[in-house]
Amino acid sequence: MxxxxxxxxxxxxxxxxxxxxxxxxxxxxxxxxxxxxxxxxxxxxxxxxxxxxxxxxxxxxxxxxxxxxxxxxxxxxxxxxxxxxxxxxxxxxxxxxxxxxxxxxxxxxxxxxxxxxxxxxxxxxxxxxxxxxxxxxxAEKQAALVAFLCDIDVRAYAPLTPAPSLAAPTLHRLLATIEAQGPSHLSLDALAQEADLGRYQLIRAFRAATGFTPHAYLLNARVNRGRQLLGEGHPLAQVAYQLGFADQSHFQRVFKAHVGVTPGQYRQG
Structure with a gap:
């Protein structure tokens, strides 16, 4: 039992x-x-x-x-x-x-x-x-919590209005801000303030424009850059540090979740 x-x-x-x-x-x-x-x-x-x-x-x-x-x-x-x-x-x-x-x-x-x-x-x-x-x-956990809690309220109670649109200059500015941050430092509050939106409205607008939440976009971009660096033969620890992950194990978990293999297996393969 x-x-x-x-x-x-x-x-x-x-x-x-x-x-x-x-x-x-x-x-x-x-x-x-x-x-x-x-x-x-x-x-x-x-x-x-x-x-x-x-x-x-x-x-x-x-x-x-x-x-x-x-x-x-x-x-x-x-x-x-x-x-x-x-x-x-x-x-x-x-x-x-x-x-x-x-x-x-x-x-x-x-x-x-x-x-x-x-x-x-x-x-x-x-x-x-x-x-x-x-x-x-x-920060990643809080962003996911905000998105889930508001999503279930919208689903149950509120007619879903179209997501706010992000003007091209605003979107490009947000993308530049996100890509300049390490995964440990990306702040949903700061991004929302930069876009002059609430946190949930920012998530909705960003999802509509890119298909990702801001944190998911950053992790996806970091994994793609990691694939390039690993393919060039850079050591795993150096890649994790260069991409801004808090430690090597965090990078390994994120990489495997996106790619299906560990960074070491990807480099060998």
Missing amino acids: PRAHTAIWRDPALPQVESRRACHSRACYKPHSHPTFSIGAVDVGHSRFEGAGKGQERLGPGTLVMVPAHRVHACNPDPGQAWSYQMLHVDAGWLDALREEAGLAGYGSAEPARICREPGVYRQFTALNTLLFSQATP
Whole structure:
């Protein structure tokens, strides 16, 4: 029988968010509430959820629940069974300020919990949580958090208006700023200020113009430059340093995620 285990992620650089992963858990919870906005996801098994205003609902793998702050709820595995789940907690004040900045103020704040069974949203949430537990930079994690939280509000509540357009001079200026930064130093706040947009509106506008978020664009550009340098025979440690990665292992993880092989395998091949 698989052993139950739980992992909790926190980072003093991102005090507004905390995440948990629980595997093969049989723990049960009485009805309770959190001072945070919470998102739970069922990975394996089934659970019984109360708090969505529809009595008790059975949740299967790939289902998300989004619980406003102070909303009483309970989520427990089927009787006698284990389940695996993820749980994200976001500071309610920080989220309210983000929603106001993005033009989404008031959405979801006074409603029952929401249940989402869309596979794409589950995949996005899992990718976000994987990023939070990784060695990615706090700036990259915050940008992904901003994008995901606002995306789910837009999907649930707000008719999707066209993304703001970036004038060619503004886009070129942003690209130059991004490409001049190391992955550890790129600031979503600074880019938004340079474009005179909110953080989420910048992400939407930049995605519409390039197909990437700003952080994803930078990592993709760094990987392409890394392929060139490795192909020229430069040592791996030198390439990682030249491209601005915090350490060699971070570069290796990013490179493999983009290319499918490690930098060493790419250079040998």
